[in-house]
Amino acid sequence: MNISKCTYHDLIEVMFLVRQCANELEKENINQWDPKNPDIEQFKKSIESENLFIYKLRGVPVATISLLGNENDNGGIKQKIIYIDKIAVHPNWQHKGIGKQILTFAEEHAYNKGYNLIMVRFPKNNNSALNFFQSAGFCVSHFSSEDNSDKDFILLEKKLQQVMV
DSSP states (O other), X not given: OOEEEOXXXXXXXXXXXXXXXXXXXXXXXXXXXXXXXXXXXHHHHHHHTTOEEXXXXXXXEEEEEEEEEEEEEETTEEEEEEEEEEEEEOGGGTTSSHHHHHHHHHHHHHHHTTOOEEEEEEETTOHHHXXXXXXXXXXXXXXXXXXXXXXXEEEEEEEOOOOOO
């Protein structure tokens, strides 16, 4: 895989990539990210904390993923959960297996860091995301609803286990 930690050198390209994906989603009335995204400060923090990754094909960025870790104490049972903050594959490179590769990378990375659960949240009208994550073994965990139907979200989760190669 051509996936590596994102650096400041990659920042503008990653922001452009995410904006391209957001524009495509907006065409389908999917409000995945708020209008001020990509937020350069948020991306800088992700780079500093080494949670932002980039997939390059022949040196060209075509996908990115950012991960946020958290530890929860659920009734005396400690869970290390990693959240997919953003995952984006440039529209010209979608449906070519790159999303699956970057998701597999994220799962392996999280498992190797001791996380036992990976979660992702997106608008419930994003059927492409729902199909993608369910085909990768994610299960619906929770629905959240706000007054505005554009803000209804679905939360999916997957228990992490060692991948046998």
